[in-house]
Amino acid sequence: MSASVWIYQVLACILVIFVNTGCCRNPRRQSLQKYEKSESYMLLCTDCSQTPLIQKSRSQEHCARKCKMKNFSCRAFNYQRHNRKCHLLPFDRFTHGVQKQANINFTLYEKKEYVRECISGTKDSYRGRRSWTKSNITCQAWSDNNINEHTFNPDRYRMQDLRENFCRNPNNDPGGPWCYTTDPNVRAEECGIPQCSQDVCMRCNGEDYRGKVDQTESGKECQRWDSKWPHAHRFQPKKYRDKDLRDNYCRNPDNRLRPWCYTMDPRTPWEYCSITVCDSEPSEDTDVNTALSCIQGDGTNYRGTMNITPEGVTCQRWDSQFPHNHSFLPINFKCKDLRENYCRNPDGADYPWCFTTDPNLRIAKCTHISRCDAEATAKIECYEDNGAMYRGTLSTTRSGIPCADWSPHINSGDSHSTISHVGLERNHCRNPDRDKHGPWCYTSPNNRLVWDYCKLKQCESATVAPQPNNLTRPKISCFVHINTRIVGGHEVRGTDGSWVVSIQREKVHLCGGSLIREDWVLTDQQCFTSCLERTVAPGGLCVCLATTEMLFET
Numbered sequence: 107m108s109a110s111v112w113i114y115q116v117l118a119c120i121l122v123i124f125v126n127t128g129c130c131r132n133p134r135r136q137s138l139q140k141y142e143k144s145e146s147y148m149l150l151c152t153d154c155s156q157t158p159l160i161q162k163s164r165s166q167e168h169c170a171r172k173c174k175m176k177n178f179s180c181r182a183f184n185y186q187r188h189n190r191k192c193h194l195l196p197f198d199r200f201t202h203g204v205q206k207q208a209n210i211n212f213t214l215y216e217k218k219e220y221v222r223e224c225i226s227g228t229k230d231s232y233r234g235r236r237s238w239t240k241s242n243i244t245c246q247a248w249s250d251n252n253i254n255e256h257t258f259n260p261d262r263y264r265m266q267d268l269r270e271n272f273c274r275n276p277n278n279d280p281g282g283p284w285c286y287t288t289d290p291n292v293r294a295e296e297c298g299i300p301q302c303s304q305d306v307c308m309r310c311n312g313e314d315y316r317g318k319v320d321q322t323e324s325g326k327e328c329q330r331w332d333s334k335w336p337h338a339h340r341f342q343p344k345k346y347r348d349k350d351l352r353d354n355y356c357r358n359p360d361n362r363l364r365p366w367c368y369t370m371d372p373r374t375p376w377e378y379c380s381i382t383v384c385d386s387e388p389s390e391d392t393d394v395n396t397a398l399s400c401i402q403g404d405g406t407n408y409r410g411t412m413n414i415t416p417e418g419v420t421c422q423r424w425d426s427q428f429p430h431n432h433s434f435l436p437i438n439f440k441c442k443d444l445r446e447n448y449c450r451n452p453d454g455a456d457y458p459w460c461f462t463t464d465p466n467l468r469i470a471k472c473t474h475i476s477r478c479d480a481e482a483t484a485k486i487e488c489y490e491d492n493g494a495m496y497r498g499t500l501s502t503t504r505s506g507i508p509c510a511d512w513s514p515h516i517n518s519g520d521s522h523s524t525i526s527h528v529g530l531e532r533n534h535c536r537n538p539d540r541d542k543h544g545p546w547c548y549t550s551p552n553n554r555l556v557w558d559y560c561k562l563k564q565c566e567s568a569t570v571a572p573q574p575n576n577l578t579r580p581k582i583s584c585f586v587h588i589n590t591r592i593v594g595g596h597e598v599r600g601t602d603g604s605w606v607v608s609i610q611r612e613k614v615h616l617c618g619g620s621l622i623r624e625d626w627v628l629t630d631q632q633c634f635t636s637c638l639e640r641t642v643a644p645g646g647l648c649v650c651l652a653t654t655e656m657l658f659e660t
């Protein structure tokens with residue numbers, strides 16, 4: 107190394123110290139890279155011949171460096187936090203007699219190669235327990251020379267861990283771990299240990315991926331999620347417990363296209379990882395189980411058909427790039443149901459959203475979709491129009507009084523009644539007389555209220571629906587209960603006696619009127635703009651004759 111390069115490096119280091127005080131501690135911070143961490147656990151061996159080597163240390167990173175000692179085969183260490191002691195372990199979790207125990211005082215770090223059965227990258231030192239070749243021949247023990255003679259004596263290759271008859275790669279064969287076989291005709295063969303990227307496949311966008319790929323698609327080593335070096339970030343494992351941000355494995359905690367990780371390269375903050383996609387995409391049926399037409403949590407499972415923003419702008423189709431170009435192509439988000447132009451949450455936003463067809467409004471949140479919990483607690487059924495078509499099973503009045511059966515009222519045999527008998531099942535709330543205030547029911551005969559309305563509301567869609575022609579024209583509604591009313595304390599029928607009608611404008615009483623025939627109201631002229639007939643009544647009063655239909659419709 108020339109002096110100038112050396113000086114340059116020192117200067118660079120000083121420079122970095124100014125920018126980031128972590129400059130010269132980098133090797134320390136990297137020392138945990140190749141470990142799997144289990145907080146509040148320890149490995150314990152009751153009958154192992156080799157005992158742990160207990161050493162004082164400054165930190166767990168320091169322990170990790172001690173665990174690389176050449177003269178001690180360290181496979182894991184228990185870090186005792188309160189007195190900062192490393193228990194360097196010459197065994198791993200698969201060694202006979204070893205137990206993984208919960209212990210609040212320890213953090214367990216296990217070397218990855220001893221706990222995984224796949225290979226990460228090309229320079230992997232496999233220390234797994236597979237003991238058969240890719241053509242399924244049992245391996246010969248390394249200490250054995252009986253069937254196939256060789257010189258890879260375990261004692262001569264201590265660092266290569268030539269234990270039992272496990273597949274190993276003591277000569278760095280490019281074909282990966284191998285072994286001498288127990289077949290005299292096949293001296294040695296590769297074991298076909300899978301790459302970690304193929305060992306566990308991913309579905310959808312890999313949000314549920316829990317495999318052990320720990321490098322990016324370009325081969326960069328992943329940064330530990332619990333480390334802030336080289337990249338400070340917000341995905342602290344403790345804050346995202348359900349995302350399984352373990353060690354430095356590729357994960358997809360934020361609904362990106364694929365699992366990814368921060369990299370150990372200071373110039374590359376993050377990169378996607380290459381992971382095999384499972385052959386069988388989950389069928390639509392399995393999705394149906396979790397599909398919701400209301401919003402739970404962030405609405406990821408919302409599969410409803412809302413396609414208008416709260417401001418009334420139509421959503422843009424997901425498969426369209428107009429008016430807004432975007433990268434949420436349905437084909438890239440197979441499990442996100444980016445159908446049509448429905449509000450969806452493919453990216454872990456806090457609400458389902460959509461691109462809008464308004465060129466000036468790129469994205470809108472569909473905050474008007476109701477929440478499931480709100481629906482559950484205050485679930486009031488609704489009816490269209492006046493509720494004459496309501497066929498639900500609600501059978502209590504708005505004050506909670508149970509409804510009485512319709513049957514005694516149907517059998518009254520009144521052929522002139524305007525009551526439609528269609529749909530009068532049992533004691534369910536119905537609106538056989540097209541009452542403006544919606545479905546109602548009779549109560550039991552000894553109740554003070556002979557009938558009452560039910561706790562139903564008019565459906566939103568009906569009231570929000572665009573008004574016909576002119577908004578300024580007030581709506582006149584007619585409140586008339588044709589079937590029963592109280593006259594002198596007993597029940598009479600619509601055809602008996604005279605009727606008083608309240609003509610209302612926007613639910614405010616405007617005029618009184620008389621129901622002179624089943625469908626005809628006699629009222630004052632000024633109460634009603636379009637009359638069938640106008641006459642001047644005796645005494646000079648101008649009267650107007652209107653049908654109840656006109657009252658209803660106007």
Ligand SMILES: *[C@@H]1O[C@H](CO)[C@@H](O)[C@H](O)[C@H]1NC(C)=O
Nearest residue numbers: 158159175176177178179194
């Ligand atoms: C390993 O070697 C170091 C010195 O290189 C020595 O201090 C240590 O005691 C040795 N450990 C064992 C377990 O032999």
Ligand SMILES: *[C@@H]1O[C@H](CO)[C@@H](O)[C@H](O)[C@H]1NC(C)=O
Nearest residue numbers: 187188189208209210211212
């Ligand atoms: C943890 O350490 C404390 C003392 O430092 C001790 O009292 C306690 O029993 C330990 N817990 C376990 C599970 O060993």
Ligand SMILES: *[C@@H]1O[C@H](CO)[C@@H](O)[C@H](O)[C@H]1NC(C)=O
Nearest residue numbers: 238239240241242243244245
């Ligand atoms: C490999 O051989 C064992 C018996 O030696 C057998 O049980 C197993 O099914 C075989 N595996 C494959 C993939 O052929």
Ligand SMILES: *[C@@H]1O[C@H](CO)[C@@H](O)[C@H](O)[C@H]1NC(C)=O
Nearest residue numbers: 427429430431432433434435
């Ligand atoms: C949208 O188009 C612009 C200009 O053509 C381009 O710069 C931008 O990257 C595109 N965005 C997406 C998400 O495709």
Ligand SMILES: *[C@@H]1O[C@H](CO)[C@@H](O)[C@H](O)[C@H]1NC(C)=O
Nearest residue numbers: 573574575576577578579580
């Ligand atoms: C509503 O009616 C008023 C007068 O009746 C009229 O001046 C106005 O243009 C109408 N508006 C619409 C949108 O039709």
